[in-house]
Amino acid sequence: MEKTSVGKTASIDNKWDQLLQKLNHYVQKEFDTIFEIGDLFLDIESGYGKGAVSKAAKSCGVSTSVARQRLWVSRKIPKTSKLRSSTLSYSQLRAIAGTDDVEGWGNKCLANNWSVAELQEELDKNNAVKAQEDGLPCNYCEQPLSSNKEIVTVRVGNKKSQRYCSVDCAYKALERLAHPTPPTEKSSAELVERKLNEPVGKTLIEDIASE
Numbered sequence: 001m002e003k004t005s006v007g008k009t010a011s012i013d014n015k016w017d018q019l020l021q022k023l024n025h026y027v028q029k030e031f032d033t034i035f036e037i038g039d040l041f042l043d044i045e046s047g048y049g050k051g052a053v054s055k056a057a058k059s060c061g062v063s064t065s066v067a068r069q070r071l072w073v074s075r076k077i078p079k080t081s082k083l084r085s086s087t088l089s090y091s092q093l094r095a096i097a098g099t100d101d102v103e104g105w106g107n108k109c110l111a112n113n114w115s116v117a118e119l120q121e122e123l124d125k126n127n128a129v130k131a132q133e134d135g136l137p138c139n140y141c142e143q144p145l146s147s148n149k150e151i152v153t154v155r156v157g158n159k160k161s162q163r164y165c166s167v168d169c170a171y172k173a174l175e176r177l178a179h180p181t182p183p184t185e186k187s188s189a190e191l192v193e194r195k196l197n198e199p200v201g202k203t204l205i206e207d208i209a210s211e
Helices: 002-048 050-060 064-076 090-096 102-112 116-134 167-178 185-196 199-210
Strands: 152-154 162-164
Touching: 002 050, 002 064, 002 090, 050 064, 064 090, 090 102, 090 116, 102 116, 116 152, 116 162, 152 167, 162 167
Parallel strands: none
Antiparallel strands: 152 162
């Protein structure tokens, strides 16, 4: 009985190893293919112009936004970069492609063994500090981000992260995003009145009145 149990365990472990080996093979193949696609779109843009990228993408059934993203990552992390042959995933490389120091952030990610989420958190922290130093405004109240306060960074899906000077501003911004306020009758009337009071509108009304 013991021999049978050991045999079954060994067989399961062997199958598990085989499945992992296949999985790793295809994951690496997918990784290489994504970069190859980006490199090809980059060659198309270099040889035929930006407009040719959309045309080529359409003919292959790829959205223009995806094509341009692949192209952009390939440009930022070229074939000569050692990061392409590292253990970093494409998602990680795409995240650091938007930095001013691709190689530096790539090495930090490798050294600290960051996941995609951890890497993005570190990038958001770094960008928040730079935003404070540059005096950029809060994305809600538009007041300069203060170095005396901790910045609240919010990212919705794959959209660009938004920075707020307080939790209150971040909450209000998310509320506005979730429940956009429709224009009221009063605000619509004010808009019409403002438009009519513009020089062009005023002249038009006077012309109609004089007929």
